[in-house]
Amino acid sequence: QLQLQESGPGLVKPSETLSLTCTVSGGSISTSDYYWGWIRQPPGKGLECIGSVYYSGTTYYSPSLRSRVTMSVDTSKNQCSLKLSSVTAADTAVYYCARSSGSYGDAFDIWGQGTVVTVSS
Amino acid sequence: QSVLTQPPSASGTPGQRVTISCSGSSSNIGKNYVCWYQQLPGTAPKLLIYRNNQRPSGVPDRFSGSKSGTSASLAISGLRSEDEADYYCAAWDDSLSGHWVFGGGTKLTVL
Numbered sequence: 559q560l561q562l563q564e565s566g567p568g569l570v571k572p573s574e575t576l577s578l579t580c581t582v583s584g585g586s587i588s589t590s591d592y593y594w595g596w597i598r599q600p601p602g603k604g605l606e607c608i609g610s611v612y613y614s615g616t617t618y619y620s621p622s623l624r625s626r627v628t629m630s631v632d633t634s635k636n637q638c639s640l641k642l643s644s645v646t647a648a649d650t651a652v653y654y655c656a657r658s659s660g661s662y663g664d665a666f667d668i669w670g671q672g673t674v675v676t677v678s679s
Numbered sequence: 680q681s682v683l684t685q686p687p688s689a690s691g692t693p694g695q696r697v698t699i700s701c702s703g704s705s706s707n708i709g710k711n712y713v714c715w716y717q718q719l720p721g722t723a724p725k726l727l728i729y730r731n732n733q734r735p736s737g738v739p740d741r742f743s744g745s746k747s748g749t750s751a752s753l754a755i756s757g758l759r760s761e762d763e764a765d766y767y768c769a770a771w772d773d774s775l776s777g778h779w780v781f782g783g784g785t786k787l788t789v790l
Contacts, residue, residue: 604782605716605718605784606781609778619778620778663733664771665712665714665730665769666724672723
């Protein structure tokens with residue numbers, strides 16, 4: 559069955575760029591009908607969708623983060639990635655990768671376990 | 680501050696029926712499907728309801744969703760202790776080129 563695994567540095571310095579990768583196993587990232595999303599959850603707070611990316615490169619970003627976000631897909635590695643620039647302590651969160659499926663009205667039906675990212679000097 | 684509004688907490692006793700509300704606007708719930716996620720402590724969210732009222736396979740029929748206008752609700756009947764979790768509503772928002780918006784979450788306590 560399809561599985562998602564986030565990876566990347568757990569500690570990022572303020573003003574630097576946060577870079578995370580989501581590896582898809584058990585299926586192809588290039589399958590039509592799926593987008594690949596990034597959702598984050600600050601400590602003790604709710605969920606925030608950062609954005610989503612299609613294997614062709616089409617992206618949808620949260621308006622509040624659009625100026626700092628870049629998402630992409632590497633079909634050869636079956637991975638998608640997230641870059642968030644100029645980070646501050648407010649970007650400290652658990653970052654989840656998730657699949658958005660047209661079969662479920664584009665809801666996120668499969669999630670990774672999440673990776674903790676702390677922004678601190 | 681979340682785009683979709685949920686009560687921060689809800690509670691019930693085993694066997695009871697509990698509902699959680701989710702309020703949005705014409706650019707999100709008013710035009711698009713609503714989905715609901717359940718997040719157990721320390722785990723990733725799990726899709727509970729999609730397309731307003733559809734359940735993925737494996738989700739008990741004790742969970743049901745509905746939508747009317749710019750509001751939606753999640754109902755849990757026959758409440759069980761394992762239902763104690765955080766619940767989030769979400770919908771696509773057509774404004775500003777489109778993006779997903781979430782509610783702030785409702786912590787359900789089973790007394």
